[in-house]
Amino acid sequence: QVQLQESGPGLVKPSQTLSLTCTVSGGSISSGSYYWSWIRQPAGKGLEWIGRIYTSGSTNYNPSLKSRVTISVDTSKNQFSLKLSSVTAADTAVYYCAREGLIVRGFDYWGQGTLVTVSS
Amino acid sequence: QTVVTQEPSLTVSPGGTVTLTCASSTGAVTSGYYPNWFQQKPGQAPRALIYSTSNKHSWTPARFSGSLLGGKAALTLSGVQPEDEAEYYCLLYYGGAHWVFGGGTKLTVL
Numbered sequence: 001q002v003q004l005q006e007s008g009p010g011l012v013k014p015s016q017t018l019s020l021t022c023t024v025s026g027g028s029i030s031s032g033s034y035y036w037s038w039i040r041q042p043a044g045k046g047l048e049w050i051g052r053i054y055t056s057g058s059t060n061y062n063p064s065l066k067s068r069v070t071i072s073v074d075t076s077k078n079q080f081s082l083k084l085s086s087v088t089a090a091d092t093a094v095y096y097c098a099r100e101g102l103i104v105r106g107f108d109y110w111g112q113g114t115l116v117t118v119s120s
Numbered sequence: 121q122t123v124v125t126q127e128p129s130l131t132v133s134p135g136g137t138v139t140l141t142c143a144s145s146t147g148a149v150t151s152g153y154y155p156n157w158f159q160q161k162p163g164q165a166p167r168a169l170i171y172s173t174s175n176k177h178s179w180t181p182a183r184f185s186g187s188l189l190g191g192k193a194a195l196t197l198s199g200v201q202p203e204d205e206a207e208y209y210c211l212l213y214y215g216g217a218h219w220v221f222g223g224g225t226k227l228t229v230l
């Protein structure tokens with residue numbers, strides 16, 4: 001059973017960089033069969049896809065966030081990470097990591113989510 | 121900017137059937153948009169239900185089905201159960217390799 005777990009600071013100051021890590025267990029992030037995505041959800045609002053990474057390091061980002069987002073992968077630790085720069089209160093949200101099938105284009109496993117608050 | 125539109129809310133009686141739809145501002149939704157559907161209950165992470173239009177995950181109850189209907193992606197629940205009350209999100213894939221979520225449909229079972 002694949003499991004994903006988000007981790008990182010729950011509070012970030014405005015203008016700083018938000019950094020989160022997703023640890024994958026029960027399967028190898030290097031398997032080559034999946035993309036690894038970040039998704040967020042402000043309180044009481046809908047879901048927003050942030051971006052994804054393939055095991056090779058190839059990335060795709062939401063055009064509206066592209067200038068501020070960096071997703072990276074550490075295959076030795078079976079982890080992938082999110083950095084979002086120049087954050088504002090609008091970036092306050094629950095951040096999820098999730099797995100997407102390379103061929104079937106389907107999301108299956110999700111992390112439980114972690115709340116990040118942007119506040120001074 | 122691409123917009124994916126869902127019904128804001130729907131109400132269905134227990135045992136009934138309801139269809140949720142997912143439209144794209146770019147035009148008709150086809151299989152090439154690889155529609156995904158998710159269920160989210162309060163305080164929980166989304167749970168994947170359907171991928172690539174109509175494919176179910178191993179954990180997806182048989183009463184859930186996905187299709188294309190009138191230029192939209194559709195999720196049909198047949199024989200609705202009280203536990204199906206939740207928010208439902210669709211997700212579409214666009215050229216340029218990015219995904220866009222719909223705004224969600226709040227399904228009430230009453």
